[in-house]
Amino acid sequence: MLAAFFALARAGFRRHSTYRQATAAAAFTNTVFGFLKCYLLLAVLGAATTVGGYSADQLATFVWVGQGLLGVVLLWGWNELAQRVRSGDVTADLLRPVGPLWAFLAGDLGRAGHAAVTRLVVPLAVGATFFDLYAPEQLATYLLATISTVLAVVVSFATRYLVNLTAFWLLDIRGVTTAWTIAGNVLTGLTVPIPFFPGWAQALLWATPFPSMFQAPLDILVERGHAAPLLAGQAAWVVVLLVACHLVERRAVRRLVVQGG
Amino acid sequence: MASAYWQLLKAQLRSQTEYRASFALDLLFNGLITAIDVVALLVLFRVNPGLGGFTLAEALLIAGLAGLAFALADLAVGNVERMPTYIRTGLFDTVLLRPLGALPQLVVGDLALRRVGRVIQGSAVLAIALRLVDIEWTPARVALLVIAPIAGAVIFGSIFVIGATLTFWLVEAGEVASAFTYGGQLFTSYPTTVFAGWFRGVFGYALGLGFVAYLPALALLGRADPLGLPAWLRWSSPLVAVAWALGARYVWRAGVRHYGSTGS
Numbered sequence: 001m002l003a004a005f006f007a008l009a010r011a012g013f014r015r016h017s018t019y020r021q022a023t024a025a026a027a028f029t030n031t032v033f034g035f036l037k038c039y040l041l042l043a044v045l046g047a048a049t050t051v052g053g054y055s056a057d058q059l060a061t062f063v064w065v066g067q068g069l070l071g072v073v074l075l076w077g078w079n080e081l082a083q084r085v086r087s088g089d090v091t092a093d094l095l096r097p098v099g100p101l102w103a104f105l106a107g108d109l110g111r112a113g114h115a116a117v118t119r120l121v122v123p124l125a126v127g128a129t130f131f132d133l134y135a136p137e138q139l140a141t142y143l144l145a146t147i148s149t150v151l152a153v154v155v156s157f158a159t160r161y162l163v164n165l166t167a168f169w170l171l172d173i174r175g176v177t178t179a180w181t182i183a184g185n186v187l188t189g190l191t192v193p194i195p196f197f198p199g200w201a202q203a204l205l206w207a208t209p210f211p212s213m214f215q216a217p218l219d220i221l222v223e224r225g226h227a228a229p230l231l232a233g234q235a236a237w238v239v240v241l242l243v244a245c246h247l248v249e250r251r252a253v254r255r256l257v258v259q260g261g
Numbered sequence: 262m263a264s265a266y267w268q269l270l271k272a273q274l275r276s277q278t279e280y281r282a283s284f285a286l287d288l289l290f291n292g293l294i295t296a297i298d299v300v301a302l303l304v305l306f307r308v309n310p311g312l313g314g315f316t317l318a319e320a321l322l323i324a325g326l327a328g329l330a331f332a333l334a335d336l337a338v339g340n341v342e343r344m345p346t347y348i349r350t351g352l353f354d355t356v357l358l359r360p361l362g363a364l365p366q367l368v369v370g371d372l373a374l375r376r377v378g379r380v381i382q383g384s385a386v387l388a389i390a391l392r393l394v395d396i397e398w399t400p401a402r403v404a405l406l407v408i409a410p411i412a413g414a415v416i417f418g419s420i421f422v423i424g425a426t427l428t429f430w431l432v433e434a435g436e437v438a439s440a441f442t443y444g445g446q447l448f449t450s451y452p453t454t455v456f457a458g459w460f461r462g463v464f465g466y467a468l469g470l471g472f473v474a475y476l477p478a479l480a481l482l483g484r485a486d487p488l489g490l491p492a493w494l495r496w497s498s499p500l501v502a503v504a505w506a507l508g509a510r511y512v513w514r515a516g517v518r519h520y521g522s523t524g525s
Contacts, residue, residue, distance in 0.1 A: 021433035032440035043455040
């Protein structure tokens with residue numbers, strides 16, 4: 001079972017390493033947006049020394065690592081399961097010894113691994129060339145940030161999987177995907193860091209899984225606040241969301257009618 | 262000829278409004294997507310009320326002009342983003358075989374009516390901003406208010422077309438265009454003073470994106486450019502738009518000539 005999981009993850013890594021042009025194009029676009037966002041947030045800082053608890057170098061690091069991270073956690077655009085539900089191919093997935101939830105999770109972790117060595121590295125290198133970035137003071141921060149990133153990938157995957165599961169009922173999930181894209185942009189800390197929002201909005205946002213996908217690993221990396229509560233929150237969301245995926249999938253599969261032929 | 266385009270357009274509009282509830286939802290979501298940008302602007306101005314040396318009302322005027330320009334371009338030619346699909350599937354061959362222009366066919370045959378939601382949203386922001394700022398209205402300024410979003414739409418539309426043309430050479434690299442279309446949208450929605458260094462030079466002046474909203478807004482407000490550009494340049498967005506349109510026409514023609522089909 002574990003061997004199969006790792007084999008699937010490796011396959012996910014290899015599969016994405018074949019899309020070289022697309023990876024380069026995405027890294028380029030993320031980098032251009034890095035410049036836009038970095039200048040914008042530094043202008044918000046203005047003459048002040050900190051804003052929202054970030055100094056200039058912490059803010060720049062938040063932006064540049066964030067631009068790489070968004071490819072790793074994959075905030076947008078995954079509808080593979082939904083397409084397989086529509087086409088009926090999902091029946092083949094259900095017949096395999098590893099259930100679709102775990103198989104897709106393994107593949108997604110492999111994809112994230114590939115993104116970490118390609119799409120994360122490019123914006124980070126460019127950002128470090130043109131801006132002062134923040135180096136964590138504690139050595140442990142690197143390890144904690146890595147763990148947090150893996151948890152962020154799983155949280156992101158699980159919510160994407162839930163969105164895709166709605167295809168069993170809706171068939172066309174475009175509306176749900178659009179709503180999710182909006183949420184992924186504004187609720188995760190991608191558009192504006194969450195500490196910039198008014199207090200009540202921050203409390204509301206942290207009660208959702210969205211900050212766990214993006215804001216949490218970045219805050220841990222730039223050592224803004226304590227890592228422990230952020231990691232605990234992420235771990236809790238991983239458990240809750242994977243259980244939800246499992247339960248919803250069980251109900252969904254019972255609805256499945258495949259037109260034979 | 263014109264009636265053929267009209268028929269294509271009518272067929273599109275009919276098919277897209279066939280499912281009313283679905284269409285209404287699409288329209289709403291498309292408005293919401295751009296509303297996020299306004300929320301972001303409000304949040305940033307809450308943290309720093311003098312962002313880039315402008316007041317919130319002035320920044321909203323810039324964001325409104327940029328938002329409307331982008332929404333118009335997105336409505337008219339935003340669907341050329343589907344170009345890679347046309348090329349990969351060989352559908353573009355069909356387009357070229359018909360006795361109509363290739364680009365107008367793509368524009369008319371794929372027009373996404375739901376993007377009207379963004380035009381409405383952009384116009385609303387502009388209307389609110391116009392109520393909040395003090396403008397000494399002159400005939401020239403009224404004309405500029407009408408022309409600026411159109412000129413901006415031509416600039417964005419040209420960028421969309423050039424971006425789509427790139428995929429004639431690099432089929433998988435369509436996302437590069439997003440850096441300049443959606444990246445350009447982000448750049449134009451804020452005062453150019455927010456950005457700095459060579460990056461501001463490239464986006465603001467070399468690509469001419471400062472002419473979409475920032476410079477026209479300065480002309481409407483009667484403010485000199487804090488970055489020291491000559492005053493008459495604030496009125497020259499249409500010239501930049503013409504230059505972009507000519508460039509897009511040239512690149513598009515080169516792309517179509519280069520196109521060799523996927524074969525098979």
